[in-house]
Amino acid sequence: MTGLEVGGVAHGYGVGARRVEVLHDVSLAVRPGELVALAGPSGSGKSTVCHLAAGIEHPERGTVTLDGRPTAELADWGEIAAVPQQHGLLAGLTVRDNVCLPAHRAGVDPTETFAWLAEALDLDAFVGRGVTDTSLGEQQRVAVARALVLSPRLAVLDEPTGHQDDDHVTQVVAALASAARAGTAVLVATHDSRVWEVADRVVRLDEGRIAPDPAPDPV
Ligand SMILES: Nc1ncnc2c1ncn2[C@@H]1O[C@H](COP(=O)(O)OP(=O)(O)OP(=O)(O)O)[C@@H](O)[C@H]1O
Numbered sequence: 467m468t469g470l471e472v473g474g475v476a477h478g479y480g481v482g483a484r485r486v487e488v489l490h491d492v493s494l495a496v497r498p499g500e501l502v503a504l505a506g507p508s509g510s511g512k513s514t515v516c517h518l519a520a521g522i523e524h525p526e527r528g529t530v531t532l533d534g535r536p537t538a539e540l541a542d543w544g545e546i547a548a549v550p551q552q553h554g555l556l557a558g559l560t561v562r563d564n565v566c567l568p569a570h571r572a573g574v575d576p577t578e579t580f581a582w583l584a585e586a587l588d589l590d591a592f593v594g595r596g597v598t599d600t601s602l603g604e605q606q607r608v609a610v611a612r613a614l615v616l617s618p619r620l621a622v623l624d625e626p627t628g629h630q631d632d633d634h635v636t637q638v639v640a641a642l643a644s645a646a647r648a649g650t651a652v653l654v655a656t657h658d659s660r661v662w663e664v665a666d667r668v669v670r671l672d673e674g675r676i677a678p679d680p681a682p683d684p685v
Contacts, residue, residue, distance in 0.1 A: 467533050469651040470496040470519055470620050475528035477514060488514050489674045492528070496653050498619065501646040503662050504655040506671035512655035513551060513624050515671070519653055520548040520622040532620050532651075543568035547613035549623040553605050555597045555612070561604075562593040565611040576615055583611040586641050588634060603629040610638055620651045627658045635660050 472494045478487040488511045496502045504512050517523045518530045521537035530537050532546060540546050547568065548554075555564050565583060569576035584590050587607040592600055597608060606629045613621050623642070627635045635658065643664050646652045654661055662668045670677040 467498050467619075468495075468531075469498045469500065469533065470494075470537070470653060471529070471531050471534075472515065472519065473529045473531075475515075475518065475525045475530060477518065477523070477526050477528075487674065489518075489525075492671070492674070492676055494669050494676065496620070496651040498649050498651050499646055500666045501642060501652040501654065501664065503665035503668045504653060504671065505657065505662060505668050506677070510671040511674040512671055516548070516550075516622050516624045516653070516655050519620070520546055520550075522548070522550075537620075542572070544572055544574075544616040544618055546620045546622065547616065547618040548621075549606075549609045549613050549626050551624045551628075553609040555605055555609060557596075557598050559597060560594055561589060561597050561600060561608050564597050564608055565589070565593075565615055568612060568616050572616060574616065579615050579617075580611075583614060583641070586644070587611050587637055601629075603631070603634060606630065607634065607638065610641060614641060614645050614650075617645065617648055618650055620653070621645060622653045624655045625657070626654060627656065627661060639664050 475489055475492045477489040480486055506512055518525050521540055524538045566576040566580055584593055610626050627638050642652050
């Protein structure tokens with residue numbers, strides 16, 4: 467098991483005069499059991515890396531693999547689970563059914579994991595409610611719970627603390643750290659220094675390139 471490997475990726479959007487080059491020779495890895503934060507200014511390409519890692523897009527050049535297989539060929543939520551910026555929840559379902567959907571589709575009983583996630587992410591008060599009848603922050607935690615319900619080999623989360631207050635940031639960060647301890651490779655695009663603090667590594671993007679590590683402070 468090698469986890470997520472992004473190798474020499476170049477990627478952009480559009481053609482001709484509308485062409486935007488977004489990523490230039492990006493390489494990074496997230497090993498099973500690692501939590502890696504992807505930092506960088508707005509527009510530096512974090513969400514694009516997330517889309518490629520989650521297999522939502524194919525890289526134009528280079529490779530993006532999970533345990534050696536292209537992520538774009540892995541559609542199973544037990545392999546790769548994602549929290550996109552817009553959360554991607556199903557409006558017609560309750561909170562509980564949104565979280566449990568990947569498990570139901572995989573034929574796995576989610577009862578125990580759901581109970582743990584609902585408590586860990588403070589969902590208990592509204593698990594039976596339609597997901598559209600919850601706040602944006604609540605929906606974001608529902609999306610995090612859904613991503614973790616099958617203990618995927620890779621979890622890709624795009625700004626998963628963006629709508630949370632301090633206490634709930636702590637809960638989301640703890641749930642992600644716990645998933646990593648259980649063996650999931652966790653990639654988190656985030657501006658949130660509270661995520662950087664618990665990450666095994668922080669990888670910085672700058673204008674679509676991996677930024678070098680800052681020089682150590684002089685002693
Ligand atoms: N579908 C698209 N078509 C054209 N350009 C795009 C598309 N998606 C993203 N871009 C451009 O690619 C660049 C990187 O966008 P991306 O969303 O990956 O950045 P980001 O680092 O996640 O930003 P933020 O922190 O604001 O979410 C931006 O200049 C953006 O405008």
